[in-house]
Amino acid sequence: DAGVIQSPRHEVTEMGQEVTLRCKPISGHNSLFWYRQTMMRGLELLIYFNNNVPIDDSGMPEDRFSAKMPNASFSTLKIQPSEPRDSAVYFCASTHGPSGGATDTQYFGPGTRLTVL
């Protein structure tokens, strides 16, 4: 299995530009998570989907952030307009399901390092 795939791996953009991050979860996994990691705040959950449906987006910082999952094999996280404080590493993770059990170990993608100038 290829694991969770994210693109791009690095993104440098200017303040005000739109940024789109992409994720392909592990085949057969039905839960997908978007995280943001910074030195100051650690790993924060932004949103998660179960069976392509957004379940909890309470971690999305503000309306500039939006996420979609049009099908079981693809999700996007969009920031529009981007700001310097959005600079972070954004991870996508997937699991078999949302309920308890070791089988719900999260598998993380390699991350997208976003720099907003």
Add this chain to the structure above:
Amino acid sequence: GQNIDQPTEMTATEGAIVQINCTYQTSGFNGLFWYQQHAGEAPTFLSYNVLDGLEEKGRFSSFLSRSKGYSYLLLKELQMKDSASYLCAVRDRSGGSYIPTFGRGTSLIVHP
């Protein structure tokens, strides 16, 4: 929500043993995970505890005490490649969500 506390940084010598502690406060405990994250890489799963006691997996072991809200990750026969950040994550079933919350991580530096 959860309140998860880990030391920020630890150092140890190659070949030694190190214990990384994690304390948490949660109303509906439903499991604790340990992840390893090398610099510039993604977190990778190390261990999962849901019952009290010690889970051993090679050089790594993880312990849980639910009554004390406490876990530790024990690394034996340390190797240079063990230098990484170790993240404690706690899953809480209250509110119907089973999503783990991550601690800030403990940066372990292994020196010769």
